[in-house]
Amino acid sequence: MADGSLEVGAHLDACLARAVSHNPALKDTAAVVSAIAGAAITISEVIGRGALGGDLAAAGSQNSDGDVQKALDVIAHQRVTEALQAAPVAEVASEEADEVMRLNPGAPLAVAIDPLDGSSNIGVNMAVGTIFGIRPAVQDEANPIASFTTPGTAQLAAGFVTYGPATALVLTLGEGTQVYVLDRAERAFRLTHPGLDVPTTAKEYAINASNARHWEGPIKAFIEDCLRGAEGPRDKDYNMRWLGSLVADAQRVLMRGGVFLYPGDQRKGYAQGRLRLLYEAAPIAMLMEQAGAGATDGERRILDIAATGIHERVPLVFGSTEEVACVAKYFDGRNHAAGRSPLFGQRGLMRS
Numbered sequence: 190m191a192d193g194s195l196e197v198g199a200h201l202d203a204c205l206a207r208a209v210s211h212n213p214a215l216k217d218t219a220a221v222v223s224a225i226a227g228a229a230i231t232i233s234e235v236i237g238r239g240a241l242g243g244d245l246a247a248a249g250s251q252n253s254d255g256d257v258q259k260a261l262d263v264i265a266h267q268r269v270t271e272a273l274q275a276a277p278v279a280e281v282a283s284e285e286a287d288e289v290m291r292l293n294p295g296a297p298l299a300v301a302i303d304p305l306d307g308s309s310n311i312g313v314n315m316a317v318g319t320i321f322g323i324r325p326a327v328q329d330e331a332n333p334i335a336s337f338t339t340p341g342t343a344q345l346a347a348g349f350v351t352y353g354p355a356t357a358l359v360l361t362l363g364e365g366t367q368v369y370v371l372d373r374a375e376r377a378f379r380l381t382h383p384g385l386d387v388p389t390t391a392k393e394y395a396i397n398a399s400n401a402r403h404w405e406g407p408i409k410a411f412i413e414d415c416l417r418g419a420e421g422p423r424d425k426d427y428n429m430r431w432l433g434s435l436v437a438d439a440q441r442v443l444m445r446g447g448v449f450l451y452p453g454d455q456r457k458g459y460a461q462g463r464l465r466l467l468y469e470a471a472p473i474a475m476l477m478e479q480a481g482a483g484a485t486d487g488e489r490r491i492l493d494i495a496a497t498g499i500h501e502r503v504p505l506v507f508g509s510t511e512e513v514a515c516v517a518k519y520f521d522g523r524n525h526a527a528g529r530s531p532l533f534g535q536r537g538l539m540r541s
């Protein structure tokens with residue numbers, strides 16, 4: 190995929206075939222990507238009809254994380270699991286299923302998937318998405334989640350689809366990050382960006398600022414210093430963007446840099462933030478790293494973290510490497526000065 194010979198406009202299936210011809214070990218992975226892309230096209234068509242197709246935001250039952258499932262969450266879960274059933278996939282960990290789903294016993298791959306990301310945007314015509322990470326299946330009779338307890342570095346491929354003004358597939362097979370856009374006339378994804386290269390620094394951050402009073406010191410101090418702009422220690426004026434849809438925020442960061450944060454905070458149940466390690470943070474971390482960006486939980490590299498449960502949450506910071514490294518310095522300041530670092534002094538907008 191990163192051999193430089195891929196042409197803008199090439200079809201996803203041709204690009205996958207090329208990747209497999211260079212590395213035959215990718216054959217099954219490519220088949221799974223193709224299956225997810227097929228499901229995404231049908232999900233895109235459902236979303237594209239909006240309210241003409243019924244109330245996609247209609248509330249149903251609760252998922253394993255306590256979130257109320259909306260009609261589109263359920264439709265997307267059904268479409269992706271049907272597609273994965275016909276692919277070389279042994280097991281699926283879906284946000285919308287309590288337990289690991291067993292599909293094709295003995296098949297080589299396992300998929301962690303968020304069928305519909307950005308659920309609060311359903312019904313208001315804003316971008317939502319599908320996020321996935323593909324790993325080798327691990328057979329272990331004694332441990333039903335064994336395939337999903339390896340660290341994120343075990344992922345063979347990762348991607349997400351944004352159902353936005355255009356439907357786009359952002360994909361890595363471990364050699365760079367590419368973007369494909371859905372050609373609706375052809376019902377096929379076509380390559381638009383053969384190799385993303387995220388700027389190392391930027392002037393944009395994304396965080397749900399309504400939680401500011403619940404944040405811990407390092408995050409408060411980092412955002413406070415961004416807000417101080419050119420008069421503060423960051424020495425530049427920042428802009429803020431928050432779409433409330435991880436895929437859309439991640440795509441913006443991949444295309445033009447910046448930093449996204451969903452930290453842990455002091456609300457009940459939010460010590461590890463909101464986002465899930467297996468089917469949100471780990472795939473996005475792989476896409477970021479393959480595009481020259483970074484992803485941490487504030488301190489640790491996301492891809493080094495192994496899950497202990499399939500719906501486990503993790504604080505997530507990703508984007509331009511200098512910005513992600515800067516966040517880590519604020520955590521480091523807390524660790525070394527127990528909160529008495531100059532970084533935590535009585536200054537800044539939030540503390541005045």
Ligand SMILES: O=P(O)(O)OC[C@H]1O[C@](O)(COP(=O)(O)O)[C@@H](O)[C@@H]1O
Nearest residue numbers: 303305306307308309397433434435
């Ligand atoms: O409502 P909050 O706390 O700002 O959370 C927003 C985040 O929640 C999510 O919607 C979580 O994903 P789901 O919609 O798949 O549950 C992210 O897309 C988004 O970044």
Ligand SMILES: [Mg+2]
Nearest residue numbers: 303305306307
């Ligand atoms: Mg999600």
Ligand SMILES: [Mg+2]
Nearest residue numbers: 284303305306
């Ligand atoms: Mg979801």
